[in-house]
Amino acid sequence: MAWLGSIILLIIVGLIAGFIARAIVPGRQHMSIGATILLGIIGSFVGGFLGYLLFHADPNGGLLQPSGILGSIIGSIIVLLIWIAVKRRSGARA
Template identity: 65%
Template sequence: MIGFIITMVIVGLIAGALARLLVPGKDPMGIGATIVLGIVGSFVGGFLGYAIFHKDASQGALQPAGIIGSVIGAIIVLLVYRAVSGRSHHRSVY
């Protein structure tokens, strides 16, 4: 169990960092948020892999993906986060 958690943190860090590098723009998030981005992206990538290719159907729809699926999922999560957080910011009147 501890090995799985350590693996998820390492894959999350790599996938989150690659997603932040591949998507242009400024992202004010620390290392913890980058790890969470990668971990969530891994499950999004696993779900997309299951939905599109129906691979590993015995494991269910919610499963971690490989590094490429994790990066793709993290990019999607980052873009959704930017779209949602961009609307929630209040603009100040000058």
Template identity: 35%
Template sequence: MQYVWMAIIGFIVGLVARALLPGDQKIGMIMTAVLGIAGSFIANYGGQALGWYKVGEGAGFIASVVGAIVLLVVYGMVTKASGARS
């Protein structure tokens, strides 16, 4: 059940991260949700690895938004680099 909640919060986090990130991200709603969910998972497991959260304890909303913003920036850099080659 924890993973379902992480996915739901991740979807919301992706929307918030996209709204907070300056510039125009040319990605669809589904990719925004996927990056938000991935950011939530990364914040959760990264925080556990660093000792910020205990096992079974979820990452906070702000940490999830930061993780999603990082993923959005990386995704933008990767797609810009691959678009420049073609």
């Protein structure tokens, strides 16, 4: 049952990180709650990967790992900016 607690914690951190990233990045993003949670979860793994690259710390024995709340927010901002750029580029062609 410990994995269930980890999943719930990942969802809560994902929601918080995704919401803060959406509040920091200018402009309006049309995203649902589920998309915001997914943004935060992906941002958490991006933040963990960047933490590994910058600090060469590997506490969990893996290259792709979840990060703390600050790393999750930074990763979520990066993912959101990439998502906006890709969406804008694909929208310009149509």
